Amino acid sequence: MIDNKLIELVNITKRYDGNIVIDDLNLYIRENEFLTLLGPSGCGKTTTLRIIGGFETPDEGKVIFDGKDITKLPPNERQLNTVFQKYALFTHMTIADNIAFGLKIKKKSKQYIKDKIKYALKLVNLDGYENRMPDSLSGGQQQRIAIARAIVNEPKVLLLDEPLGALDLKLRQDMQYELIRLKNELGITFVYVTHDQEEALTMSDTIMVMNQGYIQQIGTPEDIYNEPKNAFVADFIGESNIISATMVRDKLVNILGADFPCVDIGFGENKPVDVVIRPEDIDLVAPQNGTISGRVTSLIFKGVHYEMEVMANGFEWLVHSTDMSPVGSEVGIHVDPFDIQIMNKPESEDEKASANEL
Amino acid sequence: MALFVPVNFMKRKNTVLLATPYGLWITGFTIIPLLMVVYYGFTSRSTGVLTLDNIKLISTPENLKALWLSVQLSLLSTFLCLLIAYPLAMILRNMKAKSNSFMVMLFIMPMWMNSLLRIVAWQNILEKRGILNTFLSFLHLPALEIINTPAAIVFGMVYDFLPFMILPLYNTLVKIDENVINAAHDLGAGNFYTFIKIIFPLSIPGVVSGITMVFVPSLTTFVISDILGGSKVLLIGNVIEQQFQKLNNWNSGSGLSLVLMVFVLLSMTLVAKYDKGEGRTNVL
Numbered sequence: 001m002i003d004n005k006l007i008e009l010v011n012i013t014k015r016y017d018g019n020i021v022i023d024d025l026n027l028y029i030r031e032n033e034f035l036t037l038l039g040p041s042g043c044g045k046t047t048t049l050r051i052i053g054g055f056e057t058p059d060e061g062k063v064i065f066d067g068k069d070i071t072k073l074p075p076n077e078r079q080l081n082t083v084f085q086k087y088a089l090f091t092h093m094t095i096a097d098n099i100a101f102g103l104k105i106k107k108k109s110k111q112y113i114k115d116k117i118k119y120a121l122k123l124v125n126l127d128g129y130e131n132r133m134p135d136s137l138s139g140g141q142q143q144r145i146a147i148a149r150a151i152v153n154e155p156k157v158l159l160l161d162e163p164l165g166a167l168d169l170k171l172r173q174d175m176q177y178e179l180i181r182l183k184n185e186l187g188i189t190f191v192y193v194t195h196d197q198e199e200a201l202t203m204s205d206t207i208m209v210m211n212q213g214y215i216q217q218i219g220t221p222e223d224i225y226n227e228p229k230n231a232f233v234a235d236f237i238g239e240s241n242i243i244s245a246t247m248v249r250d251k252l253v254n255i256l257g258a259d260f261p262c263v264d265i266g267f268g269e270n271k272p273v274d275v276v277i278r279p280e281d282i283d284l285v286a287p288q289n290g291t292i293s294g295r296v297t298s299l300i301f302k303g304v305h306y307e308m309e310v311m312a313n314g315f316e317w318l319v320h321s322t323d324m325s326p327v328g329s330e331v332g333i334h335v336d337p338f339d340i341q342i343m344n345k346p347e348s349e350d351e352k353a354s355a356n357e358l
Numbered sequence: 359m360a361l362f363v364p365v366n367f368m369k370r371k372n373t374v375l376l377a378t379p380y381g382l383w384i385t386g387f388t389i390i391p392l393l394m395v396v397y398y399g400f401t402s403r404s405t406g407v408l409t410l411d412n413i414k415l416i417s418t419p420e421n422l423k424a425l426w427l428s429v430q431l432s433l434l435s436t437f438l439c440l441l442i443a444y445p446l447a448m449i450l451r452n453m454k455a456k457s458n459s460f461m462v463m464l465f466i467m468p469m470w471m472n473s474l475l476r477i478v479a480w481q482n483i484l485e486k487r488g489i490l491n492t493f494l495s496f497l498h499l500p501a502l503e504i505i506n507t508p509a510a511i512v513f514g515m516v517y518d519f520l521p522f523m524i525l526p527l528y529n530t531l532v533k534i535d536e537n538v539i540n541a542a543h544d545l546g547a548g549n550f551y552t553f554i555k556i557i558f559p560l561s562i563p564g565v566v567s568g569i570t571m572v573f574v575p576s577l578t579t580f581v582i583s584d585i586l587g588g589s590k591v592l593l594i595g596n597v598i599e600q601q602f603q604k605l606n607n608w609n610s611g612s613g614l615s616l617v618l619m620v621f622v623l624l625s626m627t628l629v630a631k632y633d634k635g636e637g638r639t640n641v642l
Binding site for chain 1: 535537538540541542543544545546547548551555556559560562
């Protein structure tokens with residue numbers, strides 16, 4: 001990946017009617033990166049995207065694009081294109097006219113436009129749809145036209161605002177692969193907004209997790225999943241056991257009265273912390289071989305794995321395993337040291353803000 | 359199968375039963391009156407035999423002039439209504455949701471008052487020694503001789519029928535997804551281009567129903583021209599009214615009405631055709 005900063009957001013703050021939606025946000029997006037803004041609804045991710053697109057002006061801060069300040073530039077003068085949530089196709093125009101819209105404004109030649117339409121339709125696997133009307137297409141097809149309409153303009157950045165939100169599960173998964181393929185073929189930067197953590201993990205080079213207007217964590221999908229910075233990120237990305245614990249010393253944490261070896265250092269001695277253990281990282285062993293032991297209280301078959309709950313030391317442990325332990329059986333719980341993720345406890349609201357600076 | 363037949367039968371019976379009042383309504387208040395108009399229009403007043411004389415009455419110079427003037431004035435008032443209502447509907451669309459329904463209400467509130475009352479009020483305002491001219495002479499400005507002219511009639515039409523233009527326009531404009539407009543900007547279109555290529559074409563259904571709602575009553579009105587035009591300006595509506603009220607000639611009145619109905623029908627098909635064609639005209 002090229003380490004060239006294409007877009008920079010500097011100290012962005014946005015308020016609606018006095019409510020802070022984005023608070024002093026700093027972020028850079030590298031050329032050719034697939035960045036996903038991930039978070040629950042109302043976390044400020046869409047507003048961030050709209051600020052990049054030019055549909056909102058920040059109350060404070062700057063938007064830098066390719067070294068130039070574009071904070072005040074209207075959307076039609078920005079070198080980026082947006083794919084909107086519900087496609088936003090021009091229903092009174094044919095597919096060809098929809099795709100040609102931006103090119104006609106740029107006064108491209110007829111032949112150029114014709115070739116571009118053909119190329120774009122091929123790219124989104126809809127050749128021959130030139131003369132259809134948008135209403136006659138399925139949701140997935142309409143979304144692909146919306147993407148085609150944006151990419152023919154050869155933007156440096158494509159902004160996507162929950163583009164798959166209105167599609168059903170199967171189609172959504174297919175489209176995820178399509179988007180990855182498109183990004184690789186076109187070699188442009190994608191900024192993608194979603195509240196679906198699986199979608200974010202599948203497609204992104206970098207994920208930015210947001211909550212209440214603050215960046216909670218920025219990192220690769222692996223980082224975000226395996227080493228969440230705080231309980232919010234851990235909880236939002238996948239299922240997890242989040243337990244209050246005490247860091248005894250470096251590489252040893254006391255969870256619910258039992259000492260677990262871990263790999264983390266530098267938290268201090270006898271310090272209260274939160275630990276995150278992913279359900280698939282817990283091994284159920286014979287009671288005498290586990291660090292602690294307990295009794296299986298529920299068992300559900302999920303297809304890929306079994307989902308079990310184990311009551312041990314006053315905590316209901318969520319466990320995913322391909323091996324089944326029947327309800328009522330005694331089991332031991334074992335966790336490999338590197339599967340235990342230690343996090344500082346959030347002390348106050350300011351703690352959330354500090355996560356912003358990272 | 360045997361089970362379904364009675365159920366279906368019952369259902370059909372219920373539907374018929376429910377539709378009966380409307381059937382009676384249409385028969386009594388639309389079909390029979392229409393047939394009567396046709397009957398009177400095609401029969402002679404004195405002998406009662408079939409004739410085209412009542413229809414041919416339209417070709418007299420006075421009647422042709424009245425029809426032509428009616429068409430001109432209603433086209434003009436429809437155009438003026440569109441010109442006034444469109445920007446207004448755009449402004450209302452762009453207002454915050456809380457205040458805009460109240461504003462829409464303010465603009466259509468005149469509809470809640472009696473139409474005749476409003477026109478008579480305008481007569482008082484526009485009269486030679488009316489409120490407007492009293493005010494103008496107070497300012498030492500020359501008086502406006504507007505009453506009893508076609509201008510006064512157009513004024514009355516625009517005032518009276520403007521809400522019928524605003525409502526359908528506003529309704530189609532608010533339904534346009536904000537992101538569709540954003541998408542146009544996103545693809546490089548400025549405000550003017552976005553309006554010409556996106557907003558206006560998408561509002562065509564509202565424009566068409568607005569035109570219909572203003573043009574048809576303007577074409578057939580006789581109250582507005584009667585009160586604001588005195589007896590100086592005759593529209594086709596006034597000619598028909600005279601046939602019924604003053605000359606008591608139902609046959610000629612019906613004949614002229616039929617001609618006017620054909621006119622309305624023709625203009626509506628023309629407008630509807632444009633509406634349907636719009637979506638597919640821009641093929642590259």
